[in-house]
Amino acid sequence: MRKIFVMTLALVLALASCSFADVKIGAGIYRFNDAFMLRFRNAMTAESGKLGATIEIADGRDDQPTQDAQIDGFLSGDVNVLIVNLVDRMAAQSVVDKAKSANIPVVFINREPSLEVLNTYSKAYYVGAKAEESGVFSGQLIADYFKSHPEADKNHDGKLQFVLLRGQNGHQDMILRSKYSVETIRDAGIEPVELAGAIANWDKLEAMKIMNAFIMSIGPENIEAVIANNDEMALGAVEALKAQDYNAGNPEMYIPVVGVDGNASALEAMDKGEMLGTVLQDAENQGAAAVRLALALAEGRDVNTIGYPITDGKYIWIPYQKITRGEKQ
Ligand code: GAL
Ligand code: CA
Numbered sequence: 001m002r003k004i005f006v007m008t009l010a011l012v013l014a015l016a017s018c019s020f021a022d023v024k025i026g027a028g029i030y031r032f033n034d035a036f037m038l039r040f041r042n043a044m045t046a047e048s049g050k051l052g053a054t055i056e057i058a059d060g061r062d063d064q065p066t067q068d069a070q071i072d073g074f075l076s077g078d079v080n081v082l083i084v085n086l087v088d089r090m091a092a093q094s095v096v097d098k099a100k101s102a103n104i105p106v107v108f109i110n111r112e113p114s115l116e117v118l119n120t121y122s123k124a125y126y127v128g129a130k131a132e133e134s135g136v137f138s139g140q141l142i143a144d145y146f147k148s149h150p151e152a153d154k155n156h157d158g159k160l161q162f163v164l165l166r167g168q169n170g171h172q173d174m175i176l177r178s179k180y181s182v183e184t185i186r187d188a189g190i191e192p193v194e195l196a197g198a199i200a201n202w203d204k205l206e207a208m209k210i211m212n213a214f215i216m217s218i219g220p221e222n223i224e225a226v227i228a229n230n231d232e233m234a235l236g237a238v239e240a241l242k243a244q245d246y247n248a249g250n251p252e253m254y255i256p257v258v259g260v261d262g263n264a265s266a267l268e269a270m271d272k273g274e275m276l277g278t279v280l281q282d283a284e285n286q287g288a289a290a291v292r293l294a295l296a297l298a299e300g301r302d303v304n305t306i307g308y309p310i311t312d313g314k315y316i317w318i319p320y321q322k323i324t325r326g327e328k329q
Contacts, residue, residue: 019052023298025291026074027083028067030111032059034202035232036261036283037085040110043287044083053295064088071095075102081298082106083290089170092117096124105297109290112172118314123297127290127308127316131176134279137322138177138258139184141277142225145256146190152224152256160190160224163214164197165207165237167229174199177229177260195223200233207236212243220246226257231266231278234259238274247274262323270325277324285318 027044029037041057048055056079060067064087074082075098082099084106086092092113097120099106105123112131118124146152146160155161164182167174178197185192196214200207207228214223220241228234234257241247247254259266262280269275285308292306293316308316 020048020295020299021052023053023081023295024079025053025055025081025083025294025298026071026077026079027055027057027085028060028070028074029057029085030060030067030087031062035263035265036202036230036281037110039263039283040085040287043284044291047288047291051291051295053291055291060085060087062087064091067091068094071098075099075104079104081294083109083294085109086111086113089113089172093120096121099124105294107290107294107297109286115312115314125293125297125303125310125314125316127286127293127318129281129286129318129320131173132180134173134260134281134320135177135180136184137279137320138227138260138277139181140188141258141279141322141324142181142227142256143185143188143190145276146185146225147188154221154224158191159193160185161193161195161222162225162227163195163211163218163223165210165226165228165233166197166199167202167233169199173260174229178227181227181258200228200236202230202232204232204236204239207233208239209236211237211240215240215244220244220253220255223255226255228257228259231259231261231263234275234278235265235269238269242274249273260320262321267323270323277322280321280323282318282320289316289318 058070067087084095089111096117100121108126110128112126112128166178182192195218198210200210226237237257238247245253256276258277260279262278266278289308296303296306303310311317
């Protein structure tokens, strides 16, 4: 047993240290100015460096035509494989078509194309996390809090009056996190009542302004929870609340706020008691998996040997984790 283990270990180490010096990855990110995608970029750069491959990463500046031009540039240049975080998920087919006619593999990340699109090219894959799972976890964070804190039902009606901050329109994470967070609260036996909701595009400043408007129109004393589709928007809401002396230490003036991503800034806010919790999205493993898959595809190696399981022939799913006060659950 021990010998087999040592031999397997030696093999794994040999594989891990084999260099991809001749492989160049061309990666398109929907926009550099995004806290979660910054973690993702860093993870991809680190993994490429570790494996000796080259990666060039382009900033799509939240504009699909800009990203299309960058992808055209990669395809007519010397890249062996693409990693694409689409600006617009609906552009997936045209990216797949281009990659296919150039016979360059493409790994989509973070913005999930439909299976129909992925199925049009044998070298098209998706690496990400299940949006539904993050929605369920954020609903559980709120439901657990509500059940263990009777005072959280401020108007004593047995229902949960909340406001919802949504991410970008059309993003699977916006649609499914919104849907499943609320459904999970209902499944826990608490009737959710949406007082207000708005799209804040994953953005802290936009969320802060929207939350300010909600506070003015609804009154903070009438809001029993803030559900945000990501941490940046949760932190924007926290800023708006703190300006009204909410979530600033006085237990009488507290509204539970939850986000998604597990960014360092959110963990800090949780440690200070400003935010209730978040759902860790594992950018580090998503980034490493995307790079390893891309390199295997570029070299025509078996994609089942990269250390991350492939599901349904097309997907690598990295799990989410619930976090409250810095504790993983
Ligand atoms: C989500 C993430 C957001 C934002 C978005 C970009 O998965 O939670 O914070 O980064 O992706 O597409
Ligand atoms: Ca209530």
